[in-house]
Amino acid sequence: MNASLPKNYFDAFAGMQTFGHSGFDKDGRPIVWSRCSTFDPSKVNVESSSQFMIYFLDYVSTLCPPNTDQIIMIFDLKDTGYANF
Secondary structure, rough: OOOOOOOOOOOOHHHOEEEEEEEEOOOOOEEEEEEEEHHHHHHHHHHHHHHHHHHHHHHHHHOOOOOOOOOOOEEOOOOOHHHHO
């Protein structure tokens, strides 16, 4: 992570619990989920959203076994509406 970012830079994302890591599939690929209904765009901006996704996927890639080149992403769209975008 960029050392110049404040320590609480991603607190808004942590509070929304929009992204998570649920383990690995049988081939060792990490399973990542996104609960879109908990995302509140009024709490973040485009730049911080992009930086968070880079940080989160970089973190998940550090959990991967060697030679893993894929990540499984599951998007939970239940109760998601226009307010979440």
